[in-house]
Amino acid sequence: MEHKNFEVMTGNKACAWGVKLSRVQVASIYPVTPQTTIGEYIAEFIAKGELNCELVNAEGELSTQAIVKAASRVGARTFVCTSGPGQLYMHHPMHGTSSGRLPVVMATVHRGNKGMQPDHTDLMSQLWTGWIQWYCENNQEVLDSVIMAYRTAEDKRVRLPIAIGYDGYILSYTSEPVEIPDQAMVDEFLPPYEPIPNILPDKWAEAQTRRGAGMMGDFMSGGADPQAAWRIHHEAILNSKGVIKEVNEEFGKRFGRKYGNGLVEEYRTDDAEAVIVAMGTIASTARVAIDRMRSEGKPVGLVKLKTFVPFPTEDFQELGKRTRAIGMIDRNVCLGLGGAGFGELRRALYDLEERPRILGFYAGLAGAEVRVRDIEKMAEKTLKAARGEKVEPIIEWAKLGGGE
Amino acid sequence: MSERITIKQIPLEELVITPGSACQGCGAALAARLAFKALGPNTIRHSIPACPDNVTRTPTSGGEFEAGGDHVTGTWRALKALGREDVQVVGFYGDGGVYDIGFQSISGAAIRNENVFIICKNNEAYMNTGGQVSGATPQLAMTTTTPVGPMSRGKPNSRKNTPMIFAMHGVPYVATASVAFPTDLIAKIQYGKGIKGFKFLDILSPCPTGWRFEPNKTIEVARLAVQTGFWPLYEIIDGRKFRLTYKPRELKPVAEYLKLQGRFRHLTEEEIKEIQRDITDYWERLLKLDEIGEILL
Numbered sequence: 001m002e003h004k005n006f007e008v009m010t011g012n013k014a015c016a017w018g019v020k021l022s023r024v025q026v027a028s029i030y031p032v033t034p035q036t037t038i039g040e041y042i043a044e045f046i047a048k049g050e051l052n053c054e055l056v057n058a059e060g061e062l063s064t065q066a067i068v069k070a071a072s073r074v075g076a077r078t079f080v081c082t083s084g085p086g087q088l089y090m091h092h093p094m095h096g097t098s099s100g101r102l103p104v105v106m107a108t109v110h111r112g113n114k115g116m117q118p119d120h121t122d123l124m125s126q127l128w129t130g131w132i133q134w135y136c137e138n139n140q141e142v143l144d145s146v147i148m149a150y151r152t153a154e155d156k157r158v159r160l161p162i163a164i165g166y167d168g169y170i171l172s173y174t175s176e177p178v179e180i181p182d183q184a185m186v187d188e189f190l191p192p193y194e195p196i197p198n199i200l201p202d203k204w205a206e207a208q209t210r211r212g213a214g215m216m217g218d219f220m221s222g223g224a225d226p227q228a229a230w231r232i233h234h235e236a237i238l239n240s241k242g243v244i245k246e247v248n249e250e251f252g253k254r255f256g257r258k259y260g261n262g263l264v265e266e267y268r269t270d271d272a273e274a275v276i277v278a279m280g281t282i283a284s285t286a287r288v289a290i291d292r293m294r295s296e297g298k299p300v301g302l303v304k305l306k307t308f309v310p311f312p313t314e315d316f317q318e319l320g321k322r323t324r325a326i327g328m329i330d331r332n333v334c335l336g337l338g339g340a341g342f343g344e345l346r347r348a349l350y351d352l353e354e355r356p357r358i359l360g361f362y363a364g365l366a367g368a369e370v371r372v373r374d375i376e377k378m379a380e381k382t383l384k385a386a387r388g389e390k391v392e393p394i395i396e397w398a399k400l401g402g403g404e
Numbered sequence: 405m406s407e408r409i410t411i412k413q414i415p416l417e418e419l420v421i422t423p424g425s426a427c428q429g430c431g432a433a434l435a436a437r438l439a440f441k442a443l444g445p446n447t448i449r450h451s452i453p454a455c456p457d458n459v460t461r462t463p464t465s466g467g468e469f470e471a472g473g474d475h476v477t478g479t480w481r482a483l484k485a486l487g488r489e490d491v492q493v494v495g496f497y498g499d500g501g502v503y504d505i506g507f508q509s510i511s512g513a514a515i516r517n518e519n520v521f522i523i524c525k526n527n528e529a530y531m532n533t534g535g536q537v538s539g540a541t542p543q544l545a546m547t548t549t550t551p552v553g554p555m556s557r558g559k560p561n562s563r564k565n566t567p568m569i570f571a572m573h574g575v576p577y578v579a580t581a582s583v584a585f586p587t588d589l590i591a592k593i594q595y596g597k598g599i600k601g602f603k604f605l606d607i608l609s610p611c612p613t614g615w616r617f618e619p620n621k622t623i624e625v626a627r628l629a630v631q632t633g634f635w636p637l638y639e640i641i642d643g644r645k646f647r648l649t650y651k652p653r654e655l656k657p658v659a660e661y662l663k664l665q666g667r668f669r670h671l672t673e674e675e676i677k678e679i680q681r682d683i684t685d686y687w688e689r690l691l692k693l694d695e696i697g698e699i700l701l
Contacts, residue, residue: 025485026478054481058474059512066471066509070478073465074448076485078478093474096467201446201491204463 005180011171014139014178015107015164016041018146019079020051021186022105026071027079028056028064032086033116034168035109039081061086065093065106072102075195077150080104083168084111087122091129097161098130099233103153103193104161105146106131109172110280117367118168120279120332124308124340126163130233132240133309135279136166139178141259144251147186148262152247154193158240167281169367181255189254237310244307263312265304266319268294272301274325274386276379277341279305282329282363282370289375300379305341313348320349325357327382329375329398331364342395357385360395374400405647406579406595406639409587415441419460426456429619431609431626432525434583436460436496439523439607442593447492448483450475452506454498454525455532455611462494472497473509476520484519492521492597499526499540502606503566507539514573514602521596521603527611528563535614539564542634543682544675545667547614552670562682567606571640571699576601579639579649582608584626588637588649595639608635616666628661633687640699648694658683 009017015038019027029039045051054076058064061082068078082090087108097104112119123133134149136142142164149162166172197207225231244262252258259265265283268290269275278286283304290302303319303326305312320326326349330339337343342360349355361378364370378398385391419440426433436459440447443462451457451466452475467475476495483491495510502510502524510522529547530536537547543562546552550559571578576599581589589607596603610626612619629635630650637650658680662668671679693699 026481028478052485054485056477056481056516058477059508062468062471063474063477063509063512066468066474067478067481069467070450070465070475071482071485072478074479074482074486074488076482078482093468093471100467199448199463199465200488201448201463207463 011139012037014143018143022150024079025076026054028067032083034172035083061090065090069097077193081107083109084122094129101159105149106163108165109168111168119365123165124332132162137283170281263307264315267302269301273299274382275301277303277328286375289372311344316348324386325382327359329361361398363398406591429612429622435525435607435609442590450495452501470505472506473513495522500538503539517601524606525609531614570604571643574643577603580606631656632658632661646693
């Protein structure tokens with residue numbers, strides 16, 4: 001660990017470095033802002049002879065996803081990336097990738113559904129596709145998450161695709177120092193990928209005996225329990241929580257960095273009466289706001305939510321027992337229903353005997369800038385709720401742009 | 405160019421699943437039987453929604469209807485990355501998946517010259533869903549979505565010339581085939597198998613159910629399609645070298661082909677004459693290409 005290799009790089013370059021260090025064998029790309037430069041960096045690594053990877057310049061995002069799905073089934077480690085409208089166009093084959101239990105890793109560089117600017121509605125609109133979803137806070141986390149994602153996705157207990165979301169522009173095109181892990185250490189951490197089942201002609205007969213065990217997600221085959229494909233897939237995602245935590249722990253031991261417990265990262269929550277929950281880059285801003293309020297003696301804390309699918313229900317239930325109010329910042333809205341985080345949080349805490357109050361804030365949609373003071377206001381309101389004061393409305397569109 | 409073979413040279417090994425999911429007299433099932441005899445077992449077959457769907461014993465992978473060209477691309481690139489270039493990658497798709505919804509992805513695979521074989525079991529409509537019109541449906545044919553009535557004479561426009569479109573991608577090999585000419589079909593697959601790069605074979609596969617003829621007439625219908633010039637047999641190398649692989653001295657009247665099928669039963673003598681004019685015209689153009697051995701584009 002003595003000779004740390006730092007480079008100042010954009011989030012998209014950090015992502016490409018993660019791909020390179022993970023020795024990805026097939027990558028499929030198609031340009032869409034703000035994701036495009038990931039593919040350019042990968043292409044450069046290949047052109048320079050630094051990465052041995054089949055790069056497919058595909059004819060659309062639907063194609064990029066279908067290509068890596070097919071390649072993963074044969075047994076190659078695969079990578080694909082997208083943004084906003086590209087993510088929406090990719091929707092159909094994403095179901096096949098997860099139903100086929102294929103460990104594809106995808107970067108979603110957030111671009112909202114109502115313009116070029118970032119929010120989480122692109123990836124959130126894929127909640128029903130059966131993918132694991134991670135959200136990143138900074139460029140270092142982007143690089144590290146790619147490596148951790150392969151290790152998690154390819155684990156025999158998981159076998160699911162993972163989408164890594166990070167905010168467009170704020171990270172994708174902004175440079176900051178990133179430590180590049182040592183290749184030999186990554187190789188040790190990340191063993192080669194073996195497909196299950198194997199569809200190579202010489203291994204097909206053996207693979208056939210595994211069909212029906214749920215690994216192929218044979219949704220057309222029916223069988224005794226027509227719901228089995230859904231149930232098995234759902235349970236597999238829920239069961240991945242333990243593996244995500246393990247992988248995060250081991251990554252921490254080997255590389256000296258980890259991200260909370262892999263699902264959530266708590267900050268100054270121990271004695272907090274009120275807690276703010278944030279995702280992606282808003283978590284960085286929120287950390288500053290919490291520090292400022294703590295210096296004023298206000299008992300507030302932060303939970304950075306990294307893994308949205310599977311939702312860290314248990315972690316929040318534990319938190320819910322020792323805090324009086326939680327304010328969820330949603331950089332997304334499921335139109336007509338509400339923020340995805342708010343809904344999940346309430347679902348997770350409903351069964352607690354004494355549940356905290358849960359407030360919702362829409363913030364940062366369509367690239368709206370969320371400042372420290374904005375988060376302080378949300379935390380103040382949450383603290384009021386924690387202290388039994390009347391707060392209205394419970395869910396609000398944060399009024400942004402105050403006083404910084 | 406493919407070399408002539410005899411019936412005795414057709415491989416004996418059967419790779420199709422019997423009885424499979426096909427109707428009696430299914431041309432596409434026969435296309436699968438013949439094609440995979442020539443392809444052999446060291447093959448990964450991709451399938452997309454098509455009729456019949458469960459046809460061969462080879463390893464099979466598949467998925468989205470629109471992504472046939474991508475499935476073969478991903479499989480081929482992974483095989484290359486894993487050092488398993490010995491395995492053939494075949495997309496065995498219907499005309500909907502090739503001519504219409506999957507056209508973009510197959511065009512992408514063609515332009516990248518992926519080392520894959522796309523075989524179209526062309527029954528000229530969406531037979532899997534009950535016979536709706538596709539880009540491969542010939543003009544004036546009746547389908548369930550181009551019915552015949554006082555305001556409609558069947559499909560209003562002509563079929564997409566997909567083999568020629570793929571040839572214009574400049575790919576190594578494009579050919580047409582018919583289940584009534586098995587040695588020609590197999591010779592073309594054997595030839596394509598030996599080429600590295602994108603191969604496309606369009607096999608006219610009569611559908612007794614959708615075309616409305618008796619199941620025992622499949623070969624007769626398929627043969628007449630070729631003998632009348634309705635479905636010419638040819639091959640194109642590198643989008644340039646051209647050869648008709650079946651060249652009768654004289655074409656039979658197209659009416660002989662049309663009158664066997666219920667989907668053309670409504671045609672008037674005048675409409676049949678129009679079809680005949682189009683076919684004769686196109687056949688004469690192909691004869692010229694054959695004579696000079698080249699597509700001059």
